[in-house]
Amino acid sequence: MSELTRLTLKAALEGLNARRFSSVELAQAHLEAIAAARALNAYVLETPEKALAMAEASDLRLAAGEGGRLEGATLGIKDLFCTEGVRSTAGSKILGNFEPTYESTVTANLWRDGAVMLGKLNMDEFAMGSSNETSAFGPVVNPWRSRATNRPLSPGGSSGGSAAAVAADLALGATATDTGGSIRQPASLTGTVGIKPTYGRCSRWGIVAFASSLDQAGPIAKTVEDAAILLTSMAGHDPKDSTSLPVATPDFAAFVGRPVKGLRIGVPREYRADGMPAEIEALWERGVAWLRDAGCEIVDVSLPHTRYALPAYYIIAPAEASSNLARYDGMRYGLRVEGPTLTDTYERTRAAGFGAEVRRRVLIGAYVLSAGYYDAYYLKAQKVRRRIADDFAAAFERVDALLTPTAPSAAFGLGDNAADPVAMYLNDVFTVTVNLAGLPALSVPAGLDPQGLPLGLQLIGRALDEGLLFQLGAVLEQAADFRARPEPWWRTAA
């Protein structure tokens, strides 16, 4: 197996620019690694011909000295992003063999900067899930295994394919999306770096919609600096998304390595959840100590409405989803199951096309928006959302960023939470608050649990303060010196 796949994005870009290897060689190395890793089920579609064609074009631009910021870099794309002429499914049967006739703005930005697409990555259906088990293509398997057993673990979700692909060196980096934790929780469970940017930082145009007021795209990467490089290309104002923020995108990588002395870091006491595993508590304390050693001032803060974030989310997100997913009616694209009447056709199509979790959420959404319940549920949740956003606003009057664990546990076994939806929802207890408030948050791998599984720490910032998160995240990354890698048990001989 080629050493090229083990490079960070930053190192690969340096190698490409120095012409030490070509983009075609880099793409071939990744395509071989992907073909030998099908046991992980990370990719739902491999696009080798497209990858090699894009890599050849990159090599020509590099030879001419016209390379873009990501020229020749090999990336995986979450299957929630529409890619022109390439099947895009959102992990659902209802989209069938949908081939978009347009390109999402975020992926178009990556191709503009010279990146190369390796394929489309597996995910929970319509990004609804925290384990990748709701995918119509079956679950992704976490490259990491417990020291104690070889049983298959979940990579988290919904961006489980993105996280697993990066952790297993099947891409230099990947696109992902985060509605309640779908970038950060899988990053935490796979020892990778993931950032959910400020709402509006990345255009949602061409990304299959789940909950429009919460959805935000971001990268999953091997290092903090790689994530910063990718976000710099992905972000930017887009007139095609009315919620895209008309602000300039900084060079986020420039924040990596800047000193953090004197910054005030809040530690929210409400995140000390009941029954938090001792190793997560200990990791959090180590993270606090690392930032204190780097010269930060640690401040105890309170976010009193934290525990209400998940229940509020499970009204708001399904309500928005029930509206967004109304478009899948079998008439204009995707699956159609014919019935005797138009209504029967709708009902059969949607019953056959949506999986159990998506049906559950659409039904909850339709219920909380229905006549007589709107005020009690939807309006109430929107008011609680304001309370949660106000909690953050008050905290950020006293501190520059917050430090918390990313997820309440390390990777869990596939099937462990299948019987109880609420138990699965609790995976997002530490991540969902920032989606409701629209704030950026970064997950950085910070250690291993006693079973040898990765654990992440989360940094939360003010709106548009991603640069500071990269600055602080790089300090955590260096202090943690996280070098552990999963054993490549999945690799089959070519």
Add this chain to the structure above:
Amino acid sequence: MAIDAATVRKVARLARIGVDEAALEPLAAELSRILAWIEQLSEVDTEGVAPMASTEAVALPMREDVVTEGGDPRTVLANASRVDRNFFVVPKVVE
């Protein structure tokens, strides 16, 4: 609040998702468990709190009300399951 099979039938109809009769009761129990968990929101004092629909404090930009793309039925119809000339074909609507 617990919901019963009749409510699930009604909501499923609103959502245009076919649900077998036999699946209504188990689904009602499942959705009731989720709604019972959501019920804890009633503990939050939201008196006088304005509902929050968007996290963005800035005014969103307006654009000229003009056609920017369009006029290409081939592209629009490219993924349709049934097409006749430049039209989507749908099941009969009028009896």
